[in-house]
Structures are given as C-alpha cells and as structure tokens.
Amino acid sequence: MHRTLGICYYPEHWPETQWPQDAARMVEAGLSWVRIGEFAWARMEAVPGTLTWDWLDRAIDVLGAAGLKVVLGTPTATPPRWMLDTYPDMLAVDAQGRARKFGSRRHYDFSHLGYRDECRRIARLMGERYGTHPHVAAWQIDNEYDCHDTTLSYSDAARRGFQDWLAQRYQSTDALNRAWGNVFWSMDYDSFDQIDLPNLTVTEPNPAHVLAFRRYSSDQVAAFNKVQADELRRHTAAPLIHNYMGRITTFDHWKVGADLDIASWDSYPIGFLSDRLEGTAKEKAAFLRQGHPDMQAFHHDLYRAVGKGRLWVMEQQPGPVNWAPYNPAPLPGMARLWAWEAFAHGAETVCYFRWRQAPFAQEQNHAGLLRPDSAPAPALAECRQVADEIADLPDVGTATAQAALVFDYDSAWAWDTQPQGADFEGFRLAFAAYRALRRAGLNIDILPPDCADLAGYKLVLAPGLMKISAPLRHALARFDGIALIGPRSDTKTDELSIPTPLGPDLPDTDISVVLTESLPPDAKIKLQGGGRFRHWFEHLDGTAPVHLSTKSGQPAIMGGDHLRYLAGWPDDATFDAIIGGLCDALDLPSYALADGLRIRDTATHRFVFNYAPKAQAWGDVIVPAAGVHWETL
Template sequence: MKLGVCYYPEHWPETMWKDDAERMRALGLSTVRIGEFAWSRIEPEPGKYDWNWLDRAIDILSAAGLEIILGTPTATPPKWLMDREPSIYCCDEFGRPRKFGSRRHYSFSSQVYRRESQRIVEAMAERYGGNPAITMWQTDNEYGCHDTVESNDNDAQVAFRHWLKQKYGSIDVLNEAWGTVFWSQEYSDFEQIDPPLATVTEAHPAHRLDWRRFSSDQVADYNQMQIDALTPAIGATPVTHNFMGHFNQFDHFPVGAQLSIATWDSYPLGFLEQTWWPRETKLRFMRTGHPDFAGFHHDLYRRMGGGRFGVMEQQPGPVNWAAYNPAPAPGMVKLWTLEAFAHGASLVSYFRWRQAPFAQEQMHAGLNRPDNVPSPVQREIRETSELLARLGPDDADDKSRVALLFDYEADWLFDIQPQGQSFNYARLCFDFYTGLRKLGMDVDFISRNDTYTDYDVIVVPSLPGVSENEVARLRDSGAAVILGPRTGSKTAVLSISEGLAPGPLQAVLPLKAHYVESMHPTHQESGAGFSVRHWLEHIESELEPDFRLDSGQGIVWSAGAFTYISAWPDIGLITAILLRRLEEKSITAIDLGDDLRLRRRNGRVFAFNYGPDDISITKLADTLDMRQIAPKTSTIGTGEVAIFSV
C-alpha cells in the first residue's frame, strides 16, 4: 500500500517546493495529489492558460521520486467565469443563486458549466496525459459536499422535465403512478412540473423521490463527461473520485462503476462529532473515532471501486469544520492507516502537507505546522511506512462470507417519509454493521444489482422497494437473509405495497405488518436482554416469533432462510439474531466488545483498539489459533494495533 499526501504548491513560495518534495520522500510518502482547486491559477483569464508553474511543480515532485495524482479543478470555477456565466451557480430551494466565495458553487445541470468543465479537463489532459509522472487522475472533489447535489436553477428544471418525460412517456402515466389526484395535484403537461421545493407544506413524496433520482443521475452524467474528456489523452491511466463519509445524497454505485478505483476522505473525529451518536459515545471515542466508522466506509468504497479503493484524504490532526475539533490520541493516525491496509486499500493519502495560515481551512492540521515545523504525527507516519515495508506487498482479494446490502434510494425514501424523526437509514445500516463487527466478521458491501450467490449470510438493514425478481434472487442465493424493518413496505413510486409490508416478500415470509408506529427516541420497548426503539410494527402471522417483547408482542420472525425484524433492534438483539444465522452456516463468531475490532487480510489478522483501556490479546490469539507478529506484548492500549498470522 502506498502512502501519500495532499499538496497545494500554489499556496506556497516556489522556493519551498523542492524541500517539501524531498521531505515527503524522506517521510516514506510516494504519492502526492495536486491541482484540484487550482483553476484560477491554471486559467487566470478566459482562454489564457498558465501551465508554467504547474509544469515546474510536477517536475520538482517527480524528480524527488513522487507519483502524482492530478485533480481536475472543477470544484472551484473562478470568479471571471461566474461573472461571465451566472447561470452556472447552483441555486437554493427558492431558486436563489448560492454566491461566489467558497467552493462547489456550480449546478450539475448547468449546460454552460458542462461545456466549460469539459474544456478545462480536456486542456489539462492534453497537457499532462502523456506525462509518466501522472499515475492517477481525480475528477473534481467531493461531489455534493455542502448540499450541492440538488439545485433549483433553470437548467435543472428543464432537465428534470425531460427526465420525467423519458421515464413516464405520457403525463397520464405520471399522474397515475404518482397519485396526483390527491390534493388536486394533477398535471396536463410535463412543462407544468417544477422541482418539489419551496412548497407550502410537504411536497408529494413520489415527486420528491423522482427529483432525488434525477439529481443523482446528473452527478453520474457529469462525472462521465469528465472521464470522456480525459480518456483520449490519458489512455489507461487510472481515474478516481474522492467520495465522502456518511454522505448519501446521490447514488455512488453508478459513479463508482465509471472509475478505475474508488477513494474516500476519512475524518473519523470530525464525523463522530457531526453524526447521531449520543454524548457518552462521543466522549468515549472523542480522540479515536467510532470503532466502526472507518471500517464501514472502507468496506463500502471497496465495493464502489470493484475491489480497488483507497483513502484520498486521511485526517492527521484536528479538523476545522466540526462543532468541536479534538486531536487524535497518540497512535491513532497509524491505526487508521493500518486499518485501511487491512481492509484492502492500495493508498492512504494524508490531508494536508502543511497547515495553511490563511483562508477557510487555516485551523485544519497538516503534517507540518504553518511555520513549516513537522507535526508530531510525522513519527507515526514514518513508523507506518517502515512497518508496511516489512509486511511487503499485498494484493490479495479476501472475500467475506457475510454481506450487507446497502441502497442509496432507501435512504432517500426514509428521508422523504421517515414517519418519525429518528428513523435514519444510515444509522440503521451502521447498527447492523456494528453488530457484525462486534462478532469479528469481515463484511462485504453489495448493491441490489449485485450477485447474491457469493455469500452465506446477507444482511439487509432495510429495502423498502423490493421487487419480485429481487425476492427470487435472494431466495435462490442459498444464503441466510436477515431483513430489517420496513423492508418491502413501499413501491417504486413510494406508495404502500399491495397487500401491505413486506410486499413481495410475503411469498417467502408468511406475515403482514398491518399497523406501524414510530416512537420517541427516549422510549424503548424491552425484551429478554434487548430493547427496541424508534420503530415498531404489529404483525399478523401464523409463524411463531423467534423473539418477543416483554409484552408478548413478536418482533423477529423466520421462515426457512429468511428472518424479518419488525422493529428497530438494539445491538444486543442484532447480535443475537446474527449468532443464530452464523452458527447455521458454521461461521465462527467471537464477542469483541465495544472497543476492539478485527480484520483479516491474506493470512494475517489485524486487531485495533479504539477504547480508552488496555485490552488483553492473549486469549484472542488462542481462541482464533493465531500467532502474534507484532507487538510482542500481551495487551494493546488505546490506538495500538496487534498483527497475527493464521
């Protein structure tokens, strides 16, 4: 696995570049990403390119032995372009432009911006496509960041109407599919349809779901345009995009299919603070990040890249954008890096080389302080580089026997119609993932379009719009299938399933959710050693439930290979259900607790301690019949990693 760094030569005097490059190599770094925000320096005036500074930067970095990842600069269209073409601006729900002065201020639907983006990308590709120092390209930067997937601009409105006409063919078909007779929302022409934004109260859910689908398609179309612009000049040079953590506003699977390798930006502490975890969890893991945050996204983006993934931006210190920004505990940057390696990454690139003393990110730590003094984290990076060299190359494709089915459209559906403020699809998926990881499982992510036959256990946290074909594929997979609440509850146009939930799954699960309720997040319904929160379904069935609440109400039901959970389960219930199905498939589980996580890769097992206390690993080694490689101690402390051979 290669180690790299994000670098912005345009931010620093040219007299510093050579020393920077040499220090990068001395630290054990071999790649450097540049260029992704540099449009105003590449093209300071319309049609007048200044390549000289970038040529020199590439030459200096390459001469030091660094491979270069070159980013297309389209995340930051320059002021002269925005002044000349104001239709490029993305717009808020009221159609007001979101103004210049930060980044990502363009609409994916803007036809002018697509032409301008294609022009600058083609110019960069023609200039550097044959340069052997450029070993990878990155399209744009963090698609959708700052809530920019959706835009209520004129081009988006026109494109949305065209998209609807292509999908439905006639306005009568759309009216029938959506159910626009409700509240007299019927249309007589596609030209009458606006984006479902800024309405007096809740807009039609089917309208909103199609708008989300359309907006997602625009992202994929825009990315494909960039790849098409690059390919003639760069040939087979890999192309990536840097996705984000806990970001579901567009469907990443189509974009991932366009890429040579998927990468993502890993900020475990920033996302811990920003996300749903309760105060006690945030305090416990304040300096380490949640034990499953990085693993969840490594496994997700490994699938997105077809088995090839990396981390394009790895947090090396305090960030600047969360509500609170603590520093990582000693050892955590090394742990995060090795964890990426254990999950199959081919690259970890740290953000950034030197902390900027100016502008919006001046409080974001780097590998060097603003005064160019090395940050303490450099010691961890040097140790990691040396350890990776000792471990040697590892391109093994280790496949898990357990898969988690993840679906972006399910997230949109529950965002549109949560039926309870605390129903959060991403959180539900994360809970199931945590349950699997606490039992020592390696997890593959799959989409609803993937092959299901490669796995012994398939976990579906929720899939509201299940088709008869998908039910048949799950049935024929031979896997034990665990289905979470609300699965099969909706149609493709966000109506209630015929025959009620779980819809087509009733062919394999003879039960029906005849009544559902959402509950205040502080309320829980208890069972024997577990509880449920947020969501509760009342089931009609002749099946005997696997688990009941203390009230006697059944909440887990099984028929053959299928198990259905008719409530939002806590981790205790999730692990109890998983243990039954794992045992049936002769898959060995081990209770790791809250802080310890394992990952297997090519005959090695990596153990990671995210908790505040030392953890004994002697019993773990004996239980799994492993020989400890490093360190030669019986315990590992906070931020420490143990490596075993099997």
C-alpha cells in the first residue's frame, strides 16, 4: 500500500458550483482522500425524521468523479438544535454542576441513552445509504472524543448509569464498601442509589470512588463508539476510524480502538506545544513554530498500537490555528516535515485540515491549504512536494522497534485521582521516559498494559504503571532484555489501595516500596555519580542488587539482570544517562540527539528530522531548519 495524502473538506460550507473546481485542485495538489460530513447533521436532517441526502450524494459524486476516495464521518459530535427539544437533559454537566449549553459542538452526554439511540439511528441511515458506495472508502465515527473536556459529566444520566455500573461490578454495597475502604470516614453505603458522583464533596472523595467513576466514564465512550461501529459494520466493509486527539487520557483508547480498524489522530504540533505541554517559556520559544520534537512521534507510536498497526493522521496542522493561547505560523517546511514524521512512524495516510480556510464561525482564523479567497496558502506547495516524494519511496511501513514503553490509561486516572504531588501526572511521566528513548535515537513501540509478549524488544520501560497485569507479569518473567519498571509502578491494587505485601511484585525480584515522597518543583534528590530525581522518590527495600544509589545511599535503581526498578523521576539529563547506560549494557547502538534533531527508521530508510530553527549536521549532511533528510539503511 502506498502512502497517501488527504484533506478535510466541508461541501456544505461552499456553493455547490465550487465543488468541481475544489475537487480538481485537490487532485492537482496530490491528495487522494477527502474527509467529509462529520459536522453536517443539520444539513442531513434539518427537520427530525426528514433526511436530506441529495446534496451529500452529489458532493460524494463530484469528489469521487475527480478521483478522490471519501472518508465519510458520522455527524454525532454536532447534534442539531432540535435534538434538545427531544432530550432537554442530553447536555453534559460540569464538575461545578452547571449544564453545558447548545451553541458550539460536542454538546452531548456520553451517558445519555436517548441520544445514544439517535446516534445509532443516524449511523444506520448513513450506513444504509453509503455503506457500499464505491467512492466511500472509509468511515470516521464522531469527532475527537473528549475534546473540550467532554468525557466526564456530572449529570443525572451519568449518576444513574454509574449506579448501575457499580451494581454490576460490585454486586453488593457490602462488597463495594470493603473494596473502597468506606469504613475510613463512615462513608459506607446501604444501597447503590445512595452513591452520588464524586464531585463537590467537602474535601477529596475516596480515591476508589473517583477511579470507579473514571472507569465508568471511559466505558461510556467505548460504548457510545461501539453502538455506531456495530451499526456501520452491518452495512459496510470499509474500515472504521476515529480521530483521537493529543494528550487525552480521560478514556481508554485501547478499548475504543479494539472496536475500530484504523486509529487516526489530529496532529496540531504548534497548538499542542502552546496549550498542553509542560516547558519553560524558553523551551517553548525554541520550538514556537515547529512544535515539540517528540509530541508527534509519541502519538504516532501510541496510535499505531491502538490501531493494531494501522495509523492515519486525520487532521494535520497546515498553518496557524485559532484555538491555542497564541497561534504563530509554522516555519516554512514544517507542513512537509510533520507529514514525513508520520509516514516514518508507519502512517498510511496524512490528511491536512482543512482545504479552504472558513471565513465564518469558530475556526475562521484556522489556516487551510487555501486562503479564504481560494488563493494558495503556504502549505499547499509543501503538500504537493510530499505527494511527489511519496512516489519515490517504498510502501507504508515502519521499522521493528528496539524499545518499548507501556502506556496505561487506568494509571493516568489513578494519578489524576491521587497525585500525591501537585504536578504528578501519568502522561507527563510516560512522556518524559519516551523523550529519553527518542533522544537516544531508538525506534519505539508503545504497548498496552495487558501486553503478553515482549519478544523482540531489548529495552522495555514501564513508568507510572499502577499495577502490572497478569499477562505483562508473565511476559516480564520470560523477558531477556532489560525492563526498567517504575517509578510508582505496581504499588497499588486494582482498587487504588496499597497492597500488602507492599509492591512492586516483580517476578523473582525482591523489592518493596516502603515510603513515597513527592517533591516541590525546585527540590531534588542527588544521585551517586551525578544526576538527580525530581518530583517523586520512593524508598526501596529488599534483597535485589542495587545498581544506582542516591548520594545519601538510598537505592535509586534496584533489580536483577532483566527486571529493574527505578525509584524516582529522573530529570532529562539523568534519564539520558540511564537510558544510555542500559543501551550500552544491551549492546544497543544509541545516540545523544539534541537541539531538536530526531531520527526514525522504516524497514528500508532512516529519516532525520530537524525541528530546530537552525540548520544542523547529521554526519556529513547539513539538515536545514525544518528539514527532512532520508537515507537508505
């Protein structure tokens, strides 16, 4: 399968007379795919029950006739205004108890079963009409689950659903009371009806209560998605896709992905650097117009796994966006670089968002490949360049990874619930570990927490994994590379309690975490031979050998030849030294990439990306700012 490019397009935004010319120019730009429909419910069904497909038929025909393949979206992220007349209580309620209002998008509650039925209905109607349409070659369900914080709702619908979910999980309130430790502050319940959602309590609610609600809420996203996936599968053989976002951990992507064929995501490198990544002002300034050099790679690796090997970028930033705190333009070349980074990580298709900048409504300041006046925007030429380059390179694919990182949503909820240190967050720790692997120039796979096979990997990291699953423990017992577990790993029960005996429970490795400390941002624990832990430190006990100690003599890394536990959160330089040392021990070639230079291999090529705002040398090659270089392996 050849790599392909695509585009997001909204025929309903433009006069029908403009569609043919748009389609022709898309083809001319080297695009193969066009995604449409995902916000058009009000055009499909302006009056409840009266479906209007003719315009959509014609749009698909025009696009298909030009040679484009259509990704058709179900429009369930934007129910029309009349839906609220049927279901006035379908709106989510925020943690402050305020019902959200109509007037933007994603105005629905994942727990609302009436709205879920409406989504099943529109998915069925679209499947019936377009499921075997020759130009409809893929489907997108809904749009960006959780965007705008929409997973968690504190509505009546959510409360009732949560109570049912609890009843099914625990069977009796006695069992629930015991599992949660409700004896602690006389929090016992006599019936499931008494259990409220865990917001607005006087002080923090029971963490087990919160974690249960987080799991319930994630399950609703999966159920909402599955209803549409099941319905569409009855009518189409085309692959089903959802477009995930960046740094969203409120629902279990592994579970949602299990019901779909391809995982895609919406990659906005500059927006994400601005609105959702840690970093000093200086660090952010260095990548102001490029985005963080590891943010895209992390999500490519994550979603490639969520997609069981099949990865798309459904929306690729082409210029300034409208929604981040500040919205600078990308360096010339970045729209090309980002696409190649995706391809190097195994993406099949990269779709730019969007064709023409909309002159109206919420995203009118979001650039497209065309300006609002239809003149070419800067990214159009870069898109054409990528299309040309694709032709000269092999098919879709990526290299076998030497390193793996276990990433678990349950753990993210656990640490959200019980951070213990104000700045402790699951993604942040996992991303710190991932960045160290990537600065070492390794190809990385991201693995689910129930991963049962580690064969082929040399180095496995499992930071912040609240509980090691049975399959993973089994795989670790047989692992012959080095697995670095921790910090904060396997030290909790499934109910977010502390196990006794104390964790971690590593095969044939006697280590216990006997005390945990969180540290304010400026504090550090110095290590022997240099380096330091920040944020988090665990006091380890046990008979396993000590590989590294703190300056004051406490264990920093303990374990055997294959399984080791990391007692703290290393800063970047320390993480580099640790990973470098492990690579040396494993005879695994590694680098000390810096200044935004990054590499990624496919089976045949090594790609070199320069995220820095200045040219940099890669061996004999000078890679310009925002440049991509590739060489055969």
